[in-house]
Amino acid sequence: MTTRATARVSTRTASTRTASTRTAPRAGVRTAPRPELRLVQGVAATRSRPRPVSLLRHRRAPFVLLVVALLVGTTLGLLVLNTAIAVDSLKATQLRTANAQRVEELQRLEQKVVSGSTPAEVARAAVAAGMVPSGVAAHLVIAPDGSSVLRGTPEPAPAAAPVEGGN
Amino acid sequence: MPTTVRPGAFTPRRAPGSRRGGAGLPTDQRGLRNRWGLVIMIALLVAVVGRLAVVQGVDGAAYANAAEQDRLRTYPIAALRGAVVDAHGNPLAYTVAASRVVADPTVVSHPARTAQELSPLLGVPAADLTTKLTQKGRYVVLASKVAPEKTDAIDALELPGISFEDDPVRLYPAGAVGGQVVGFVGRDGAGLAGIERKFQTQLAGTNGHRRVEVGSGGNPIPSGIDESTPATDGDTVKLTIDQDLQYVTDQRLGAACADGATTRASAVVLDVHTGHVAAMGSCPGYDPGNYSKTDPNLLGNPVVSDVFEPGSVMKGVTLSAALEEGKAEPDTVLSVPGHIQAGDKVVTDAHDHAAINWTVTGILAHSSNVGAIMLAREVGDTTLERYLRAFGVGSRTGIELPGESNGILQKSGDWTASRAANVPIGQGVSVTTLQMASIYQTIANGGVRIAPRIVDSVTSPSGRVVDAPQPESTRVISQATAKKMAYMLEAVVGPGGTAPLGQIQGFRVAGKTGTAQRANPACNCYEGGGYVTTFVGFAPADDPKYVVAVDLERPSSDAEGGQVAAPVFADVMRYALTAGGVVPSGTPRPDFVLEKP
Numbered sequence: 001m002t003t004r005a006t007a008r009v010s011t012r013t014a015s016t017r018t019a020s021t022r023t024a025p026r027a028g029v030r031t032a033p034r035p036e037l038r039l040v041q042g043v044a045a046t047r048s049r050p051r052p053v054s055l056l057r058h059r060r061a062p063f064v065l066l067v068v069a070l071l072v073g074t075t076l077g078l079l080v081l082n083t084a085i086a087v088d089s090l091k092a093t094q095l096r097t098a099n100a101q102r103v104e105e106l107q108r109l110e111q112k113v114v115s116g117s118t119p120a121e122v123a124r125a126a127v128a129a130g131m132v133p134s135g136v137a138a139h140l141v142i143a144p145d146g147s148s149v150l151r152g153t154p155e156p157a158p159a160a161a162p163v164e165g166g167n
Numbered sequence: 168m169p170t171t172v173r174p175g176a177f178t179p180r181r182a183p184g185s186r187r188g189g190a191g192l193p194t195d196q197r198g199l200r201n202r203w204g205l206v207i208m209i210a211l212l213v214a215v216v217g218r219l220a221v222v223q224g225v226d227g228a229a230y231a232n233a234a235e236q237d238r239l240r241t242y243p244i245a246a247l248r249g250a251v252v253d254a255h256g257n258p259l260a261y262t263v264a265a266s267r268v269v270a271d272p273t274v275v276s277h278p279a280r281t282a283q284e285l286s287p288l289l290g291v292p293a294a295d296l297t298t299k300l301t302q303k304g305r306y307v308v309l310a311s312k313v314a315p316e317k318t319d320a321i322d323a324l325e326l327p328g329i330s331f332e333d334d335p336v337r338l339y340p341a342g343a344v345g346g347q348v349v350g351f352v353g354r355d356g357a358g359l360a361g362i363e364r365k366f367q368t369q370l371a372g373t374n375g376h377r378r379v380e381v382g383s384g385g386n387p388i389p390s391g392i393d394e395s396t397p398a399t400d401g402d403t404v405k406l407t408i409d410q411d412l413q414y415v416t417d418q419r420l421g422a423a424c425a426d427g428a429t430t431r432a433s434a435v436v437l438d439v440h441t442g443h444v445a446a447m448g449s450c451p452g453y454d455p456g457n458y459s460k461t462d463p464n465l466l467g468n469p470v471v472s473d474v475f476e477p478g479s480v481m482k483g484v485t486l487s488a489a490l491e492e493g494k495a496e497p498d499t500v501l502s503v504p505g506h507i508q509a510g511d512k513v514v515t516d517a518h519d520h521a522a523i524n525w526t527v528t529g530i531l532a533h534s535s536n537v538g539a540i541m542l543a544r545e546v547g548d549t550t551l552e553r554y555l556r557a558f559g560v561g562s563r564t565g566i567e568l569p570g571e572s573n574g575i576l577q578k579s580g581d582w583t584a585s586r587a588a589n590v591p592i593g594q595g596v597s598v599t600t601l602q603m604a605s606i607y608q609t610i611a612n613g614g615v616r617i618a619p620r621i622v623d624s625v626t627s628p629s630g631r632v633v634d635a636p637q638p639e640s641t642r643v644i645s646q647a648t649a650k651k652m653a654y655m656l657e658a659v660v661g662p663g664g665t666a667p668l669g670q671i672q673g674f675r676v677a678g679k680t681g682t683a684q685r686a687n688p689a690c691n692c693y694e695g696g697g698y699v700t701t702f703v704g705f706a707p708a709d710d711p712k713y714v715v716a717v718d719l720e721r722p723s724s725d726a727e728g729g730q731v732a733a734p735v736f737a738d739v740m741r742y743a744l745t746a747g748g749v750v751p752s753g754t755p756r757p758d759f760v761l762e763k764p
Contacts (some may be wrong), residue, residue, distance in 0.1 A: 104315040107263055114258055114340045119414030136673050136741055139750045151753045152673035 130160045185479055240381050240390060245333035245414030249401030251349050251362050253410040254623060259349045260339050260363065260455065262288040266318045267334035268309040274328030275300050278394030281326050284307065288317050307686025312336045339456040345413045347468040348406070348447050348568070348621065351455035360466055362404055364569050369625050372401035393612055403626045407443035412436060415444040415742045423735050424450035428724035433470045433600040436743055437608050437714040439705060442617030442638050444566070445713065445743065471571040474597035475699045475718060478608035478683030478728070479534045483652065484606060485543050488554040491648045494504065494545040497655050498530045500763045514540060529761030532658040534665045534680060536592045543591035551591060552579035557643045558606045559616060560598055567622045574598045604716035607703045610656070611711035614649035616641045653677050657708045658759040669704055671741050674751050678704020678736065680728035685720060702732035706740050709752050711729030713743045
């Protein structure tokens, strides 16, 4: 214990002396004389040797590589995801447009069906086809025993009026 | 030897103690300067922090709102108005999507070229479009109700400053068929007449909206806010109307109006057992899709809103009261003179005659005014009024149509002697065509009156069906009286009756004619008013399915109901029976005793 303590004091003293030697030109400012500086042997036995720089680099390399890999991976992942989202968005837009067109087509066809099935249109088409309005219908009522009874008076339909433009 | 100090990396370039601005200042002045500096710095800090607090805390909401308003646009999403369909689901009115093409003239770069490209698609002259595209302001409507395929074509042109807004179109595919029942909507899409008006709340639905984040040019930012609150479409109103029967009715009324003497013709068809209106129309009618080109006075529904004195069809009520009160039977014989004194007036039959021994059936078949007045006097005014009101005269039926009239029926206590003689024969009392039909529905339905209804159900867009409430059902006369009335009314269209033209081959028909003086609106008197001719009947008489009421307004003709209204009745009823698949019973018409020696 004593030896180590002595050595530490000695070291400090040596350092102080060295500094005094360097700042000698400013000695005039100070009034107290400094002790004479001298060279002493270093304290290599008590300090670990500094690690070589290359070794440090080698030990940090995996971490750096990991960070770089993560950055690259994240960037690529984001790129892929963004691309996929963009592609899906484009597809969705195309499908939405196609759907809207189908809806419009459906609406057009429904309108056509509705306007073509109005009584006035059906009557016009029937007359054009040479049909005539029916009179009162006569009915054949079938009894449980299979016999039938005629109800009403059947009449032949009147002749169709000549269609304009026909032969 | 003086030591020379060379400037190095850690050597100050100024001599020690020679600091800028402070060199040589006394300590107290240096402290003062530092304090002022501190004060200024604190003041600046307080100002900045205070402003920050004001901007963030006090005005923050307003700034945030302004920023939001600046970059967010809200567009309405129009709800599609519900459809009006007939009893079989055929659309009488429905709405399709369309667009309003609008422009922001400040964004349109080439107005003339844009107008040239839009003109053929919008059907608007290019000059008009150019004028609109060059006017001041940031909003101008170029065209309304544009079909989707045209908006797609315009959209494909990618013209700057052109955009679209929802502008649905209301379509009435059947045109004028049932037009007065369905009604129409105004430019703002709100119902103004008929079912469109009565069911405005249910049909309209609820508009939605879309909030979009836009850039400086007003175009949506692809990845920005795009929120939509969908619109809720309107309900579908299902009527009891049969579109085909309605078409036939309208066609027949149109033919009646084309005879040169009829200025107005109305008809209604009721289902006897449900009170449902199967057809209802008037001539002249109108096309709801083109109502703006129709005389505004013709945009109502005369079947429920116009009242008239029905004439002899009211004898159905008078004789029902007499039978129900036990004052007469169908074969009761009365000696009926050709005229009768009523206060200061004399009421005659259609043709004055000597006293005839008519049965009550004969009185109805010959439509004797004198005989009906004699029976009414047996019943009494108060009792007759009670029956009239029980049959629905003088009060609304409550049908789901706007503008229904009460009709006119004075209290019996206010009747003069002449009024007391007129009411039993259908003068001095006014009804609508629907009320007239309802009277005979009561008789045909075994004496039970069912208030007429024209709406079957209302269906929400989600498919939830709400049936219309059951109409009021009231017994007015006994079943036995109703049966006797049906028997007597059958005599009207039989041999010796006033309406042989009301017969339908193969079916037994019961009905009553009416020919009443029409009040002349010019003088508020009967002079020059012409006549209202009516016919109401039901068939088959032995198992009634339908009631048809017809009235024709003929200011310049004295033709009777049996001549002009009965044929219209027969044509409409014939179609109703045939299309309804009604099978005749095959039983022969009974022999009627109309007159006794």
